[in-house]
Amino acid sequence: MARRCELTGKGVMTGNNVSHALNRTRRRFLPNLCDVTLLSEALDRSVKLRISAAALRTVEHRGGLDAFLLKAKDEELSVRALGIKKELRATIAN
Template identity: 75%
Template sequence: MSRRCELTGKGPMTGNNVSHANNKTRRRFLPNLNDTTLRSETLNRGIKLRISASALRSVDHRGGLDNYLLKAKDDTLSANALKIKKEIVKAQSAEA
């Protein structure tokens, strides 16, 4: 399982551990990923995603998963999230 957020595309970054003696060794900074189930109002079901904590706050700020996905750029979304976005757009166009 890759360490990448399905909504924001956030992944591991690299840097240095720096000791008191100023010795530098390489290390990885991993994103804070959580397995969550988000509710889609349009599809009327829960969707399991592996997203970062900051992405979860962004989803809440934008008013839910549907609004977040509709405003998100396609190149940052994972294949799974892109499929869900297309389902939401299709369901909303069928309602109207």
Template identity: 80%
Template sequence: MARRCELTGKGVLTGNNVSHAVNKTRRRFLPNLVKVTLQSEALERPVKLRVSAAALRTVEHRGGLDAFLLKQADADLSPLALGIKKELRATLAS
């Protein structure tokens, strides 16, 4: 399973561990991913996603999953989130 947020696309970054003697060794900075179930009000069903803690705060700030998905760029979303966004647009259009 990829270590990537399904809503923001935030992924693994790389860098260096730097010792006191300034020896550098490669390391990975992993995103803080959590498995959550978010409620979609328009679709009237829960959605299970693996998102970063920062994305979870942003979802709450924007007013829920539906508002977040409609505002988020398609390039950042996972295929699962894009499918949910497509369902959401179809539901709101009808």
């Protein structure tokens, strides 16, 4: 399972631990990923996703999963999220 947010594409970053003597050792900054179940009102079902805590706040700020997906860029979304977005557009069009 990749350490990548399914909605924003946020992933692992690398950097250095820097001591007081300026010794540098490599380290990894991991995203704060949460397994959440979000409700899609248009699809009338729940969707399980692994997203970052920041993405969860953004979803709530934009008014739910449906509003977030319709506004999100396709390049940032995972394959599963793209499928949900496509299904969402088809449902709204009908």
